[in-house]
Amino acid sequence: MGMKISDQSFEDRTKSGIEDLFMRENVQSAQDRLRSARLNAAEDMGDWEEWRKMGEDIRNHTIQHLDYYLKLLSDKVSELGGHVHFARTPEEANEYITQIAEEKKAKSVVKSKSMVTEEIGMNEALEAVGCEVLETDLGEYILQVDEHDPPSHIVAPALHKNREQIRDVYQERLGYEGTEEPEELTRFTREQLREKFMKADIGITGCNFAIAESGTVSLVTNEGNARLVSTVPKTQITVMGMERVVPTWKEWEVLITLLARSSVGQKLTTYVTALTGPRQKGEVDGPDDFHLVIVDNGRSKILGTEFQSILHCIRCAACINVCPVYSHVGGHSYGSIYPGPVGAILSPLLGGYEDYKELPYASSLCGACTEACPVKIPLHELLVRHRENMVEKEKKSEMSERMLMKMFKFGATHPKFYQLGVNAAEKVSREKDIKRGPGLMNNWTQSRDFPAPKKESFRKWYANRKQNGRSSS
Amino acid sequence: MNGKIHNRERFLDEVRENLNKTLDSDRPLRKFTNPLAKSKSQLFSEEQLVEEFTDQSERLGIEWFRVNKSDLAQKISDILARFDTMRVSVWNDQETRSMVKGLPDNYEILFEGDSNQVLGHAETADFGITTCDYALAESGSVVLMNSRDKARAISLLPKRYIALVPKERLIYRITDVAKEVDEMDQVPTCINFISGPSNSADIEMDLVVGVHGPMEVFYIIVD
Ligand code: SF4
Numbered sequence: 001m002g003m004k005i006s007d008q009s010f011e012d013r014t015k016s017g018i019e020d021l022f023m024r025e026n027v028q029s030a031q032d033r034l035r036s037a038r039l040n041a042a043e044d045m046g047d048w049e050e051w052r053k054m055g056e057d058i059r060n061h062t063i064q065h066l067d068y069y070l071k072l073l074s075d076k077v078s079e080l081g082g083h084v085h086f087a088r089t090p091e092e093a094n095e096y097i098t099q100i101a102e103e104k105k106a107k108s109v110v111k112s113k114s115m116v117t118e119e120i121g122m123n124e125a126l127e128a129v130g131c132e133v134l135e136t137d138l139g140e141y142i143l144q145v146d147e148h149d150p151p152s153h154i155v156a157p158a159l160h161k162n163r164e165q166i167r168d169v170y171q172e173r174l175g176y177e178g179t180e181e182p183e184e185l186t187r188f189t190r191e192q193l194r195e196k197f198m199k200a201d202i203g204i205t206g207c208n209f210a211i212a213e214s215g216t217v218s219l220v221t222n223e224g225n226a227r228l229v230s231t232v233p234k235t236q237i238t239v240m241g242m243e244r245v246v247p248t249w250k251e252w253e254v255l256i257t258l259l260a261r262s263s264v265g266q267k268l269t270t271y272v273t274a275l276t277g278p279r280q281k282g283e284v285d286g287p288d289d290f291h292l293v294i295v296d297n298g299r300s301k302i303l304g305t306e307f308q309s310i311l312h313c314i315r316c317a318a319c320i321n322v323c324p325v326y327s328h329v330g331g332h333s334y335g336s337i338y339p340g341p342v343g344a345i346l347s348p349l350l351g352g353y354e355d356y357k358e359l360p361y362a363s364s365l366c367g368a369c370t371e372a373c374p375v376k377i378p379l380h381e382l383l384v385r386h387r388e389n390m391v392e393k394e395k396k397s398e399m400s401e402r403m404l405m406k407m408f409k410f411g412a413t414h415p416k417f418y419q420l421g422v423n424a425a426e427k428v429s430r431e432k433d434i435k436r437g438p439g440l441m442n443n444w445t446q447s448r449d450f451p452a453p454k455k456e457s458f459r460k461w462y463a464n465r466k467q468n469g470r471s472s473s
Numbered sequence: 474m475n476g477k478i479h480n481r482e483r484f485l486d487e488v489r490e491n492l493n494k495t496l497d498s499d500r501p502l503r504k505f506t507n508p509l510a511k512s513k514s515q516l517f518s519e520e521q522l523v524e525e526f527t528d529q530s531e532r533l534g535i536e537w538f539r540v541n542k543s544d545l546a547q548k549i550s551d552i553l554a555r556f557d558t559m560r561v562s563v564w565n566d567q568e569t570r571s572m573v574k575g576l577p578d579n580y581e582i583l584f585e586g587d588s589n590q591v592l593g594h595a596e597t598a599d600f601g602i603t604t605c606d607y608a609l610a611e612s613g614s615v616v617l618m619n620s621r622d623k624a625r626a627i628s629l630l631p632k633r634y635i636a637l638v639p640k641e642r643l644i645y646r647i648t649d650v651a652k653e654v655d656e657m658d659q660v661p662t663c664i665n666f667i668s669g670p671s672n673s674a675d676i677e678m679d680l681v682v683g684v685h686g687p688m689e690v691f692y693i694i695v696d
Contacts, residue, residue: 026677026678029678030678033678047509050509051509054507054509058505061501064492064501065497065501066488066492067485067488067489067492067494067496067497068496068497068500068501070484070485070488071481071485074478074481075478077476078475078476078477078478079475080476081474081475081476082476083476083477083478083479084476084477084478084479084481085478085479085480086478086479086480086481086483086484086485087480087484088480088483088484088487092480096479136685137675138673138675138676138684139673139675139676142675142676156674156675156678157675158675158676159678161676162677163676163677163679166676182676182677182679182681183681185676186673186676186681186683186684187683189684190683190684190685193685194596194685197685198592198596213655214654214660216660222671222672222673222674222684223671223672223673223684223685223686224629224671224684224685224686225684225685227625227629227665227685227686228629228630228685228686230663231592231625231626231629232592232626242484242488247505248505248655249651249652249654249655250505250506250507250648250651250652250655251505252651253507253647253648253650253651254507256647257647266612266668267529267611267612267613267668268609268612268614268647268666268668269668270533270667270668270669270670270671270672271665271666271667271668271671271686272647272665272666273663273664273665273666274663274664274665275662275663276660276661276662276663276664277662278662279662280620280662282621283588283619283620283621283624283662284565284585284586284587284588284591284621284622284623284624285588285591285592285619285624285625285626286619286625286662286663290476294484296484296487296488300487300488300491301491303488303491303492304491304492304493
């Protein structure tokens with residue numbers, strides 16, 4: 001589907017998000033649970049702040065020497081008998097992947113979760129050459145069965161759906177006859193997919209971290225689907241964003257620790273799997289062929305810019321889980337497979353300001369994301385950078401700054417959002433030192449002379465805002 | 474034979490150009506050690522490690538037992554007998570083979586050393602049994618270095634899974650494993666850290682076990 005998940009306008013997307021009451025309640029309770037799980041897991045470490053600092057240093061060092069580590073990684077994989085393909089564009093990546101599928105005369109592909117394959121629209125490319133591509137992560141499978149409903153969260157992609165909706169979709173499309181109980185739905189999915197796994201020709205995985213020194217790719221799941229994908233089919237293809245590399249196992253261990261604790265509040269995810277090359281002689285199972293596809297797709301353009309640190313991201317979703325705006329408008333509003341604060345920064349960089357100009361404004365700048373990020377990416381500062389850049393750009397094209405500032409109001413002028421920012425700051429105050437909370441927003445509002453939040457309900461405000469729309473400013 | 478590398482130079486040139494740097498002639502890495510984890514591992518005695526390990530296992534919904542080597546076969550067969558067990562897939566390495574000696578012959582015990590059969594067997598097995606290379610106290614995990622006769626599928630495809638944990642394999646955390654692996658000449662093709670039964674919270678954040686892998690996990694710590 002590519003990174004872009006909707007052709008609707010930003011306003012329409014947020015509107016349907018806000019009106020979907022179930023979705024919002026579910027999202028908020030999920031956020032609460034994930035947030036407190038993360039806080040517990042962090043507290044349990046005792047010295048979480050130092051772990052974060054370590055994570056930041058490791059990511060910083062690796063990205064600074066990215067060329068070196070990618071070279072090392074590809075040399076090692078090749079030494080082990082694996083093939084490596086560097087792809088600058090989605091087309092290059094898909095061409096290589098479909099070529100393998102055709103060589104292997106593959107009919108069926110099983111896939112574990114991978115954001116970057118979504119980004120490059122790999123499924124569609126494979127389907128075009130006659131492969132059935134099956135998502136095997138439970139959440140992604142549900143979305144796929146429901147005619148490719150887009151994901152709304154990077155860790156829990158089907159968060160916006162309730163059990164009755166899932167039952168109905170299963171009934172309609174798979175002839176499911178059971179109840180809406182998650183246990184029963186899951187058991188049914190297991191049986192459906194097990195059969196597919198055993199027959200699949202190719203397994204495709206994403207990559208949480210690759211370890212340069214040993215030529216290893218590692219995958220984390222709770223379901224075990226990435227293990228099946230890399231155990232049963234004879235051919236394995238791993239697709240990774242080029243930034244997803246670490247130097248050695250020693251650094252890997254730190255990032256795995258940060259990832260498990262920050263994303264789901266677990267000490268380790270149920271399965272952490274580290275795969276080093278294809279099956280070696282004498283081994284009983286594992287793939288005969290291994291291909292690693294390393295994708296740029298706009299990432300190298302972020303290097304050397306003020307946004308470089310967004311490439312440190314380990315896709316834990318902690319920033320999404322604390323974001324008051326995300327909780328209000330839901331994942332689909334961001335119009336990208338990357339929602340929340342990380343998405344508001346990354347989507348415009350990968351997809352351009354044109355498609356994603358509103359996203360940097362879909363934030364109250366409360367700073368909760370920055371405080372939550374396990375590798376200390378200054379998220380809300382990057383959002384401000386985006387806004388500044390857009391103002392600059394629009395100035396050059398002689399459009400009024402006020403047009404842009406109007407969008408800024410989406411986040412800043414509304415009392416509910418303002419309050420949300422404050423609440424979020426209070427909620428995460430256990431993470432200490434949240435000085436920048438709504439304060440930063442204050443700075444903005446003062447220096448730019450923004451109106452103070454008005455006392456009206458969010459929906460009313462939103463409706464008004466839309467009505468007054470372009471004419472009022 | 475070495476695998477092929479496609480389109481590397483052009484790709485990395487672009488990376489370097491944007492980073493505004495030249496090719497690193499030397500390894501850029503400063504020697505990294507994790508100062509935080511080290512001290513922790515050394516603080517624990519063997520008994521404390523067992524305590525922490527079993528405590529964490531319980532939180533993960535893992536049923537654990539602790540036995541002497543001489544009682545091991547009996548304990549395994551007790552667990553098998555609680556379910557409708559017929560087939561059991563077992564690692565084919567020396568150690569695991571010797572540890573499961575003495576199981577009653579009313580079960581079909583399959584030592585998986587044949588690559589043509591392992592998947593089919595494990596898929597239909599009621600139980601998978603393996604030993605482990607390490608066990609981690611902090612996270613209640615077992616660490617399996619899959620290689621040769623230690624097939625990946627045994628801890629994955631069967632309905633239920635038993636891990637045999639020799640007590641001396643207990644260490645504190647993943648940091649200690651990473652250090653060991655970094656020093657290996659040949660890293661095993663597949664290393665799995667397993668912490669509990671397969672699970673998901675993808676439907677309304679409700680935790681459900683047994684999504685793709687085993688529905689239940691048992692640990693037997695062997696003194
Ligand atoms: S930006 Fe930070 S908090 Fe957000 S997903 Fe990435 S690593 Fe996690």
